Amino acid sequence: MANLNLMLQELQTIAANPRTMLDKYLAEGKKVVGCFPIYSGEELVHAAGMIPMGIWGGQVNPSAAGQYVPIFICSIMRSCLEYGMQGKYKGISAVVMPILCDTFRGMSGAWRVGVTDVPLIGLIQPQNREVAGARDFLAAEYAAVKNKLAAIAGRPVEDAAIAASIEVYNAHSAIMYKFAEVANDHLDIITPKVRHAVMKSALFMEKSAHAAIVGDIVAELKKMPAHQWRGKRVLLTGITAEPDELLEFLSENNIAVVGDDLAQESRLYRTAIPAGNNPLDRLAAQWMERKACSTVHEEHNTRGDLLINMAKKYRADGVVICLMSFCDVEEYEYPMLAKKLEAAE
Amino acid sequence: MSEVAAQKPKRALPKSRIMVAEQTAKVYQDAWDAKARGEIIGWSTAIFPQEVCEALGIPVLYPENNAASISAKHLGDELIQHAEGPMRYPMNICSYARLNMALAEKIQDPAYDKADPLMPSPDFLLLANNSCTQLMKWYESLSRDLNIPIFFVDCLFNYDEEAPAPHKVTYIRQQIEHYITAMEQFSGKKLDREKFLEVQKRSQINSKLFDDIIKLNSRTPAPLSGFDFFNYMSCLVLCRGKQSTTDIFEQLKLEIEEHIANGTTTFPAEEKYRVHWEGIACWPNLGHNLKALKNYNVNAVINGYVTAWNVVYEPGNMDSMAAAYATSSTNSLSTNSIMNMRADTIKKYDCDGMLCHVNRSCKMMTFYIFVGRHIVEEQTGVPCTNFDGDQSDSRVYSEAQFETRLQGLVEIMQQNKEAKNG
Numbered sequence: 001m002a003n004l005n006l007m008l009q010e011l012q013t014i015a016a017n018p019r020t021m022l023d024k025y026l027a028e029g030k031k032v033v034g035c036f037p038i039y040s041g042e043e044l045v046h047a048a049g050m051i052p053m054g055i056w057g058g059q060v061n062p063s064a065a066g067q068y069v070p071i072f073i074c075s076i077m078r079s080c081l082e083y084g085m086q087g088k089y090k091g092i093s094a095v096v097m098p099i100l101c102d103t104f105r106g107m108s109g110a111w112r113v114g115v116t117d118v119p120l121i122g123l124i125q126p127q128n129r130e131v132a133g134a135r136d137f138l139a140a141e142y143a144a145v146k147n148k149l150a151a152i153a154g155r156p157v158e159d160a161a162i163a164a165s166i167e168v169y170n171a172h173s174a175i176m177y178k179f180a181e182v183a184n185d186h187l188d189i190i191t192p193k194v195r196h197a198v199m200k201s202a203l204f205m206e207k208s209a210h211a212a213i214v215g216d217i218v219a220e221l222k223k224m225p226a227h228q229w230r231g232k233r234v235l236l237t238g239i240t241a242e243p244d245e246l247l248e249f250l251s252e253n254n255i256a257v258v259g260d261d262l263a264q265e266s267r268l269y270r271t272a273i274p275a276g277n278n279p280l281d282r283l284a285a286q287w288m289e290r291k292a293c294s295t296v297h298e299e300h301n302t303r304g305d306l307l308i309n310m311a312k313k314y315r316a317d318g319v320v321i322c323l324m325s326f327c328d329v330e331e332y333e334y335p336m337l338a339k340k341l342e343a344a345e
Numbered sequence: 346m347s348e349v350a351a352q353k354p355k356r357a358l359p360k361s362r363i364m365v366a367e368q369t370a371k372v373y374q375d376a377w378d379a380k381a382r383g384e385i386i387g388w389s390t391a392i393f394p395q396e397v398c399e400a401l402g403i404p405v406l407y408p409e410n411n412a413a414s415i416s417a418k419h420l421g422d423e424l425i426q427h428a429e430g431p432m433r434y435p436m437n438i439c440s441y442a443r444l445n446m447a448l449a450e451k452i453q454d455p456a457y458d459k460a461d462p463l464m465p466s467p468d469f470l471l472l473a474n475n476s477c478t479q480l481m482k483w484y485e486s487l488s489r490d491l492n493i494p495i496f497f498v499d500c501l502f503n504y505d506e507e508a509p510a511p512h513k514v515t516y517i518r519q520q521i522e523h524y525i526t527a528m529e530q531f532s533g534k535k536l537d538r539e540k541f542l543e544v545q546k547r548s549q550i551n552s553k554l555f556d557d558i559i560k561l562n563s564r565t566p567a568p569l570s571g572f573d574f575f576n577y578m579s580c581l582v583l584c585r586g587k588q589s590t591t592d593i594f595e596q597l598k599l600e601i602e603e604h605i606a607n608g609t610t611t612f613p614a615e616e617k618y619r620v621h622w623e624g625i626a627c628w629p630n631l632g633h634n635l636k637a638l639k640n641y642n643v644n645a646v647i648n649g650y651v652t653a654w655n656v657v658y659e660p661g662n663m664d665s666m667a668a669a670y671a672t673s674s675t676n677s678l679s680t681n682s683i684m685n686m687r688a689d690t691i692k693k694y695d696c697d698g699m700l701c702h703v704n705r706s707c708k709m710m711t712f713y714i715f716v717g718r719h720i721v722e723e724q725t726g727v728p729c730t731n732f733d734g735d736q737s738d739s740r741v742y743s744e745a746q747f748e749t750r751l752q753g754l755v756e757i758m759q760q761n762k763e764a765k766n767g
């Protein structure tokens with residue numbers, strides 16, 4: 001138990017202080033590449049021997065960024081640019097930005113003028129996954145990203161290295177999924193805030209190191225008798241469930257989080273990278289299989305059904321739609337989700 | 346983008362404007378007639394490969410254009426409120442989308458007649474995301490609500506300044522080819538390749554003609570009030586591949602040449618200042634915009650929005666067509682690319698300033714202004730001024746703010762002129 005607490009404490013500290021991790025990796029002589037949310041080909045950064053680090057901004061009142069971004073964009077991107085302009089990402093060798101929404105289209109320009117010392121590598125996913133060429137397109141796009149990363153790393157990125165990184169990422173996703181399941185038997189310890197920290201800390205750590213800690217946490221939790229939670233149980237859906245005050249508010253009201261469909265959390269882990277021969281094809285194939293995410297075009301939206309099934313599986317009493325202001329992709333789905341979930345009650 | 350939109354005419358409308366009105370009325374009527382015959386009709390984003398349905402003879406209407414027309418007639422507020430109220434859409438999403446998604450629901454009631462022009466309910470959707478990603482989410486919502494299919498051409502986004510890489514062009518070409526087959530199956534019609542080629546050629550003729558026409562306004566003083574162009578954009582959106590658009594543009598060209606020959610202009614005051622207008626028009630407030638511009642003797646001789654509809658490619662070459670759809674909407678280009686183009690235009694049109702519409706609906710266009718105006722200022726030395734507005738949501742625009750900002754811009758333009766002349 002003492003060990004468990006220490007590990008959970010460590011992840012909470014990391015989640016709250018990404019800059020400390022960045023400094024640590026830089027001090028170790030590692031190169032760090034910033035990865036914008038949410039599907040930015042981290043595996044390629046990892047395979048290039050560099051540390052992929054999530055770029056999620058933070059709680060800050062943007063001032064400098066106002067020069068380049070309008071007030072009506074999501075707080076994540078406003079704060080990312082603010083941090084970038086304030087030099088908070090100093091030391092990062094480059095950032096990879098997936099162009100998943102209009103704000104990213106604009107941000108790709110804003111970053112290039114605002115944060116001139118951190119070069120931007122663009123990446124765009126094909127949204128029309130009905131045509132066979134979509135997968136080839138993405139593999140070619142990943143190849144372009146890979147070459148840019150290789151130039152930064154100063155070494156070629158071999159297929160074998162990508163395949164090895166894919167294993168690391170698949171193993172990490174699997175353990176995160178396991179953690180989410182096991183956590184539900186220990187809702188007294190894995191409070192909403194703690195759960196979030198375990199998830200969020202992954203964004204700022206090398207994935208095998210994070211997987212090792214989470215694996216130990218899972219093992220410790222499994223040794224303990226299941227806790228009978230008597231409060232309410234909810235699912236979270238949206239981009240993020242931040243700040244911590246929101247999660248503390250849930251705890252104060254005896255509400256536990258028993259599952260999530262957050263872009264910052266489980267959406268990252270629920271689609272494994274499929275098997276195959278060519279590693280770039282495999283990464284592209286993963287995109288082709290992604291579902292129920294507001295940043296991914298689907299012919300028939302599956303997010304409502306996913307949440308309804310999750311609610312049944314985890315015996316949730318409700319779903320909290322964490323609607324990120326000015327996030328178009330989420331805002332367009334809100335009425336559909338709200339109506340579908342209400343009808344399912 | 347609406348022919349009903351601009352200033353209240355003191356004189357009789359020029360013939361070209363009457364032709365536009367007739368053409369638009371016919372496009373709507375054709376759609377209603379097809380619907381009455383039990384045939385399919387579609388709704389499409391503004392810069393979609395229209396050549397296919399044009400050649401197949403399937404009527405298509407354009408919600409962005411329709412929303413602009415409804416807004417210009419001050420009929421949009423009720424629909425926008427319906428989207429935000431009973432339909433529960435957040436007010437932060439594009440007002441064209443809010444207006445149109447509400448309209449899509451309202452017109453399911455055959456007695457509904459409050460919007461004008463009214464569109465029949467679509468049987469399919471044509472989606473190209475070259476203007477923005479919101480279009481994709483908007484059309485997903487329509488598709489869900491109306492239970493109809495989307496034919497999608499994902500046009501990507503050019504995050505750098507290079508021409509689209511071959512893998513991008515290939516992906517887009519494959520989608521257009523896939524769309525042709527899928528549409529043939531859906532409609533039960535076979536695409537006549539000869540006709541398809543004809544429509545492609547016609548589209549190129551029209552694009553070129555419009556380009557020539559716009560260039561005529563680079564003369565000082567300009568033969569047209571720049572806002573007049575808004576009245577002709579519907580030709581390129583609704584009827585890019587039609588002979589009737591060629592006829593209209595030829596007529597318009599004649600009229601402009603006549604103005605040039607006679608030394609006359611449609612700008613209703615002396616043109617003391619020439620500005621580049623950046624962004625969509627504020628359709629519900631067009632009258633006020635124009636009045637204020639006239640009062641300050643400012644002709645917005647050119648704007649980026651009217652040039653966004655030119656899709657230039659080599660007829661018969663699908664790769665060239667694919668590349669054109671990936672780069673035609675200026676919104677699909679990086680800030681550097683687009684603002685370098687703007688700076689170039691400002692020089693060519695001898696503009697004294699740039700008036701930028703910070704459009705609450707459109708993150709894309711607003712980002713360009715915020716990120717790129719220094720490019721324009723550095724390259725051209727002309728002052729840029731922002732004002733707040735929205736293309737359809739009348740709650741955002743403030744007449745007082747517009748006038749104050751315009752006045753400020755005029756003062757700087759005046760000082761610059763005095764410094765230059767003095």
Ligand code: SF4
Pocket residue numbers: 037074076077100101102103104239295324326327328329330
């Ligand atoms: S997807 Fe939403 S939260 Fe993410 S960058 Fe775009 S607008 Fe912001």
Ligand code: SF4
Pocket residue numbers: 409439440441442476477478479480625676706707708709710736
């Ligand atoms: S106004 Fe902007 S957000 Fe709306 S449809 Fe046009 S490009 Fe997209």
